[in-house]
Amino acid sequence: MSKEGITFEECDSLVKEFERVVKNPVTNGSSVYYTGVDLGTACVVVAVLDENFKPAAGAYRYADVVRDGMVVDYIGAIRIVREMKEELEEKLGCELLYAAAAIPPGTDELDSGAIKNVVQGAGFEITALLDEPTAANAVLKIKNGAVVDIGGGTTGISILKDGKVVYVADEATGGTHFSLVISGAYGLPFGEAERYKRDPSHHKELLPVLKPVVEKISSIINRHLEGHQVEGIYLVGGTCCLAGIEDIIEKRTGIPTYKPDNPMFVTPLGIARSCTQEACE
Numbered sequence: 246m247s248k249e250g251i252t253f254e255e256c257d258s259l260v261k262e263f264e265r266v267v268k269n270p271v272t273n274g275s276s277v278y279y280t281g282v283d284l285g286t287a288c289v290v291v292a293v294l295d296e297n298f299k300p301a302a303g304a305y306r307y308a309d310v311v312r313d314g315m316v317v318d319y320i321g322a323i324r325i326v327r328e329m330k331e332e333l334e335e336k337l338g339c340e341l342l343y344a345a346a347a348i349p350p351g352t353d354e355l356d357s358g359a360i361k362n363v364v365q366g367a368g369f370e371i372t373a374l375l376d377e378p379t380a381a382n383a384v385l386k387i388k389n390g391a392v393v394d395i396g397g398g399t400t401g402i403s404i405l406k407d408g409k410v411v412y413v414a415d416e417a418t419g420g421t422h423f424s425l426v427i428s429g430a431y432g433l434p435f436g437e438a439e440r441y442k443r444d445p446s447h448h449k450e451l452l453p454v455l456k457p458v459v460e461k462i463s464s465i466i467n468r469h470l471e472g473h474q475v476e477g478i479y480l481v482g483g484t485c486c487l488a489g490i491e492d493i494i495e496k497r498t499g500i501p502t503y504k505p506d507n508p509m510f511v512t513p514l515g516i517a518r519s520c521t522q523e524a525c526e
Contacts, residue, residue, distance in 0.1 A: 281517030286397025350413035463497035
């Protein structure tokens with residue numbers, strides 16, 4: 246994606262490679278592996294990078310074990326992460342020992358312990374725990390601006406100045422609210438509404454229906470950016486896959502807004518990049 250000189254060439258390349266290795270893992274016997282676990286409201290992702298921080302394997306599963314950024318099905322979350330861990334270990338031919346994880350910004354006192362326990366309960370030793378937008382920026386590499394991670398349940402914001410995080414915030418509103426609106430407007434069960442919104446061919450039709458929710462997210466962003474000089478907003482998270490969401494946010498905030506080709510996997514790849522321990526013996 247490119248807009249007024251802004252490009253995400255490295256990020257887009259990394260995500261495309263990750264999409265490939267989800268289907269066809271690279272089993273070249275890397276000396277180390279770096280694993281990232283992203284416990285999302287709508288989707289749980291495990292990303293594995295090799296010794297050169299290139300995607301080696303990955304898995305994701307839509308699940309309902311987290312709501313509004315909080316673990317609500319502790320045992321279910323452990324089971325899902327453990328199953329994906331074992332699946333990837335079988336494909337790579339080694340044990341994945343270490344992992345990094347992330348939480349919505351500002352929730353460390355509320356839920357960091359639960360996230361740690363899930364990752365450890367699945368059989369990993371946790372090496373790092375960081376907030377989601379900051380993790381995403383390990384891939385985006387934004388020096389100045391606001392990284393906004395819009396997930397299933399929450400919108401997380403990290404403001405960066407000279408490459409350093411100066412402000413973080415998180416509020417409940419995200420893709421789950423999209424699904425609720427679609428469910429009501431189309432008379433669909435929630436699960437069917439979730440699947441309907443994931444189909445890119447429906448996005449043009451859905452954008453006017455979902456515009457009020459996007460505008461609410463925009464007002465959240467506006468409120469947290471108040472008092473900060475922000476020249477660009479950078480969107481990540483599965484909810485940002487909605488075609489046209491960036492245009493509404495830009496119009497409502499008055500700030501140039503950008504997103505990678507596929508914003509869904511940016512955060513889990515950033516989490517994996519933050520895992521600094523060897524993950525395979």
